[in-house]
Amino acid sequence: MSLRVKPGTSWDEVYARCVRAAPEAFQADRLNNLERGEWLASGTPGEHTTPVDGSAIPGPPRVGAEDAATAVGWACAEHRAWQRVDLDERRARVSAAVDALEAHRELLALLLVWEIGKPWRLALADVDRCLDGVRWYVGEIERQMELGGRRKPLDGPVSNIASWNYPMSVQVHAELVQLLAGNAVIAKTPSQGGFHCLTLAHALMRRCDLPVTLISGVGSQIGSSLIRGEGLGALAFVGGRSNGRKAAAELADTGRRHMIEQEGLNAWGIWDFSQWDVLAKHLRKGYEYGKQRCTAYPRFVVQRRLFPQFLETYLGVAADLRFGHPLAVDQPDDDLPELDFGPVIHAAKAAELARYYEEALQGGAVPLHHSALEAGRFLDGQDTGAYAAPAAVLAPPANWALRHREPFGPLDSVVIVDSESELLAEMNASNGSLVASIATDDQAFADRVAPEVRAFKVGVNAPRSRGDREEPFGGVGASWKGAFVGGDLLVQAVTQPADAGVHELLYGNFPDYSQYPPR
Secondary structure: OOOEEOOOOOHHHHHHHHHHHOOOOEOOOOEOEEEOOEEEOOOEEEEEEOOOOOOEEEEEEEOOHHHHHHHHHHHHHHHHHHOOOOHHHHHHHHHHHHHHHHHOHHHHHHHHHHHHOOOHHHHHHHHHHHHHHHHHHHHHHHHHOOOOOOEEEOOOOEEEEOOOOOHHHHHHHHHHHHHHOOOOEEEEOOOOOOHHHHHHHHHHHHHOOOOEEEEEOOHHHHHHHHHHOOOOOEEEEEOOHHHHHHHHHHHOOOOOEEEEEOOOOOEEEEOOOOOHHHHHHHHHHHOHHHHOOOOOOOEEEEEHHHHHHHHHHHHHHHOOOOEEOOOEEOOOOOOOOOOOEOOOOOHHHHHHHHHHHHHHHHOOOEEEEEOOHHHOEOOOOOOOOOOOOOEEEEOOOOOOOOOOOOOOOOEEEEEEEOOHHHHHHHHOOOOOEEEEEEEOOOHHHHHHHHHHOOEEEEEEOOOOOOOOOOOOEOOOHHHEEEEOEOOHHHHHHOEEEOOOOOOOOOOEEEOOEEEOOOO
């Protein structure tokens, strides 16, 4: 029996719901930008396709440098007014926005499915993590604004340039906390996806009288305004190392507060280990969203004598992965499918992953696994150009493009080692990462090795993640620049001591020092 898109979830139906929910932000054939306090039909709408089936959807309405500079100026003016609003009022407005987002939870999640290919369960989780996280900050913000003495907002709005993969639980979450702490916000939509979800979210936020600005544009044209614009208080950036380095370089002579999260090759190290059923569960969960996240684990460093057991465990998980069209069902009344992942972000990325796999083999790597794309769940005749079947290689060559950086997709590499020093060298191949894990039965080994792993968070027999609520987050080495975030550190990163005579050293990686919170 042929699969079909579940009734009520087609793109046309979802977009029509957006137009009804926020007509000020969504026109019948284009999105608007939120600038100068209102939704304007500014910018040039670009062409875009959904990774789910390759069909056309409205693209981001890209503004130019002049409009971006004007938007920054407006955000600065709003910041001056917002920082004078008392905490109780800020808390009430942010709470109202969270309630409004909750009321549109399923619509926001459907946009994430269509725009960036998230399976339904993971799309809902992205929305829920945002809302639950902000509610925690609403309850903690009074205490957090007194940490180390009374704190106040920054001297200008926070500029947000984030990746496409977590529009709600990373970007909107961060913005709402920045607003709660007394800062106005200006944000750029990611060019590769997420702009519909962010447009709806910001329409709801603006209705609650929150000082938010949202614009779209090409980074090379408007990035400088959003990074160096006069009057900005801080930059919050999430993305790859190339763009992160450019942003850091532009900030170098400004002394401006910044939080720049970048990629790292997160690794599992496996040594003197026997709990293979436990590892199998972690491997399965690690494939969520096709490993398109900064805390994914695409690299496994395995003790030689354990390789047979590891391979049996790994292949058992890889063969059972479920991927395909996130909205395809057998019968109209069926629940949406329970998938590990859908498409990658676009067809060019899928082609890039296939090219990396072939390059590894040509360089002498051993193919461990490569699922057939036909194993996925697809509609008859649908475009599958953005889908990448899971693959893995053993012993990739030293000059492989992914030897030292993350694939950001379902392509793993496995390296065999014989000594503790080799294990550490291979786990630290990318000059710093966000997370890492050690699988071992020997706690003394874990205690000795974990501090030598160049990752912000190191798990033992369990993966690490960004964390929620009180848990801090950052990176080691080239994976992070500026202040760390998460929990109390996020509020500290977007506020400053009220007493101008107080000099504080934030936790983070800065040009003249690095300071890490206790593990």
